[in-house]
Amino acid sequence: MPSERELEISPIVQESLIHNSRTLYNLQSLTASLFGISAGILGLESYSGFLFYLIFSLLTAVLFYLVRVAPSSLAAGKSPLDTSRYFRGPFEFWAGGLMNGLAGFILTWTLLYGLVRA
Amino acid sequence: MTFLSKAITAFGGLLLAHACYSAREHTALQSLRAATAASLTSTPTVATSLPVDIILETIISTFVILLGLVLGTRPLxxxxxxxxxxxxxxxxxxxxxxxxxxxxxxxxxxxxxxFESRPNFVDIRKQRREFAEWVQKGGSEATRYYAGSTR
Incomplete structure (x- = not known):
């Protein structure tokens, strides 16, 4: 997290920040429901379901990085896996989706599990 | 680009629906078989897990939809x-x-x-020259240009 002094030297555009966060948030909540559907079809239970969610959330972040962040970020001279061109901190990008989509994941997981196994 | 992502997502959705239907049918068949076996021999049969092809189809279709959705996100x-x-x-x-x-x-x-279009910094002579050329030509493309810029 940059200090106030660094923010004064290199200011940040709020609209871009909001736009990027909203793009990521939309993707994460959509894909979390999707992962719930496939976890329900597979009939996963307890820890293996959450492990499935964890793995696919990380995969989402990596794919999103490769498609949207990496081409211009690497061209601008940032090191690989550095998202500071588009996002505040690395934690928000790589792990923020875990909390955003958890409710949607459990909802569709239990629903599809009940539909398929009942 | 948007057509590509939508086509990939739709294809993955089709695969996922097929996998879901297959899993449903598989469990229905398993429970039916278990019920008949229990009534005939009274030995409890263990519920087998899904076949490998349904598992693979589910995971691959999830990945395909994920790819389509990521390709469909807006540029940052x-x-x-x-x-x-x-x-x-x-x-x-x-x-x-x-x-x-x-x-x-x-x-x-x-x-x-x-900041860049302050009135003090307008090149009025250049604009007058352009206006004179436009009057001399009376051209149609100049009309469109000025109509666009003054509005």
């Missing part, structure tokens, strides 16, 4: 002011389009446009 914008303003300066509207090529609705252009 740089958050640092100097990078962002430089991108506007270099690329203009073309740098702020969504996947289908339309300019974003909240694109507001150069942040320094008010």
């Amino acid at each position: 914008r740089p958050i640092e002011w100097r990078v962002w303003a430089g991108k506007i300066e270099r690329e203009g509207e073309e740098g702020f389009t969504d996947n289908s090529g339309a300019v974003d609705k909240d694109f507001m252009g150069n942040p320094f446009s008010a």
